[in-house]
Amino acid sequence: MDTIMREIHFTLNGEPVEARVATHENLVDLMRRFDLVGARESCGQGLCGCCTVLVDGVAVSGCLSLAILADGKSLATIEGLERNGELSHVQQAFIDEGAFQCGFCTPGFILMTHQLLAANADPSDEEIRDHLSGNLCRCAAYPEIVSAVRVAASRMRDRKAA
Numbered sequence: 701m702d703t704i705m706r707e708i709h710f711t712l713n714g715e716p717v718e719a720r721v722a723t724h725e726n727l728v729d730l731m732r733r734f735d736l737v738g739a740r741e742s743c744g745q746g747l748c749g750c751c752t753v754l755v756d757g758v759a760v761s762g763c764l765s766l767a768i769l770a771d772g773k774s775l776a777t778i779e780g781l782e783r784n785g786e787l788s789h790v791q792q793a794f795i796d797e798g799a800f801q802c803g804f805c806t807p808g809f810i811l812m813t814h815q816l817l818a819a820n821a822d823p824s825d826e827e828i829r830d831h832l833s834g835n836l837c838r839c840a841a842y843p844e845i846v847s848a849v850r851v852a853a854s855r856m857r858d859r860k861a862a
């Protein structure tokens with residue numbers, strides 16, 4: 701059977717782009733076309749969060765999301781968080797708190813944290829754990845990850861107050 705292809709247009713990390721995609725292709729495959737490797741397919745079943753991509757600011761599992769659904773949307777990956785060579789406050793907090801070991805899960809956790817802090821500038825530990833409960837870290841860096849989210853939130857509030 702012939703593969704059905706569609707032309708899509710979307711914004712990727714702030715840049716307008718276009719792609720011709722197969723209707724069965726997922727978002728992780730689409731990101732690879734643009735040499736973006738931060739969203740990683742691991743479980744392939746929507747269970748681990750390693751493949752997280754923000755679509756119009758909402759975190760989705762790239763392994764389960766069809767690429768054609770990106771049409772007309774704004775997508776963000778870990779590669780787009782840096783601004784003028786500066787890491788985002790969340791990325792920096794993860795480094796400062798040592799919130800990773802192998803780093804395989806880290807892009808997903810960082811994108812989820814950006815989503816959380818955009819909605820809640822002062823989350824409790826329970827809210828942090830709840831928001832990140834769909835992300836798995838095989839290195840079990842969970843205490844440091846929660847700490848990094850707290851630090852990022854605090855720095856963000858300080859910056860706003862300054």
Ligand code: FES
Pocket residue numbers: 740741742743744745746747748749750751752761762763764
């Ligand atoms: S690879 Fe998509 S949720 Fe695990």
Ligand code: FES
Pocket residue numbers: 799800801802803804805806836837838839840841
């Ligand atoms: S740091 Fe290794 S899986 Fe999370």
